Amino acid sequence: MKPLNNVNGKNDVKNKAEEAPKAEHEKIDFSKVKIEPLFEDTVDFDTFSKSDFRAVKVLACEAVPKSKKLLKFTLDDGERKDRVILSGIHEYYEPEELVGKTCIAIVNLPPKKMMGIDSCGMLISAVHEEEGEEKLHLLMVDDHIPAGAKLY
Incomplete structure (x- = not known):
């Protein structure tokens, strides 16, 4: 039996790497970005x-x-506890x-009650201003990093 992609006796199977389009890095213009000044303290x-930080x-x-x-957010913090953290980012996600x-x-922040719910920590985001509008990006890392991995 011949493979379905056999044309004129030749196998037209291509290497998957050849078929996949090459990912190009999107160029971002940071010239209109305003960054809050760093703390002097x-x-x-x-x-x-x-x-x-975990x-x-x-x-x-x-x-x-x-x-x-x-x-x-209900989070796996590496201790197999369901840690609850509230974050004011619904405008962005x-x-x-x-x-x-x-x-x-x-x-390891003390719990803070918001809308009647204890928030046990804080998710880290990057914030800047662009053309007069606040932008926020929740820091997300490689999924190969296990829950509970400590950051130094």
């Missing part, structure tokens, strides 16, 4: 080292009822697009 190393996996994400800004992503969080 310094933090000593001992104070900084008390901050526990990779977290988004298990679930949903809009918080009666809030336009808040998303409720829909909950369903974040499920399964690997993000960065600071996990």
Whole structure:
């Protein structure tokens, strides 16, 4: 039996690498970006080292009822606990697009009650202004990084 892609006795199977279009890096014009000034105060190393930054996996994400800004994240923090963190990023992301992503969080902040829900940490985002409009990007990292991996 001949393969379906055999034409004139020749096998036309191409290497998958040849078929796949080459990913080109999108060029971004940063000339219109305004960055908030850096803090002039310094933090000593001992104070900084008390901050526990971890990779977290988004298990679930949903809009918080009666809030336009808040998303409720249920996260795997590496200890197999379902850590809940609220983040005011609904203007920038829909909950369903974040499920399964690997993000960065600071996990040793004291719980803060928002809209009646304890938020146990903070997800880290990058914020800047572009043409008078605030832009926010939730920091997401390679999915090969396991939940609970510590950042230094």
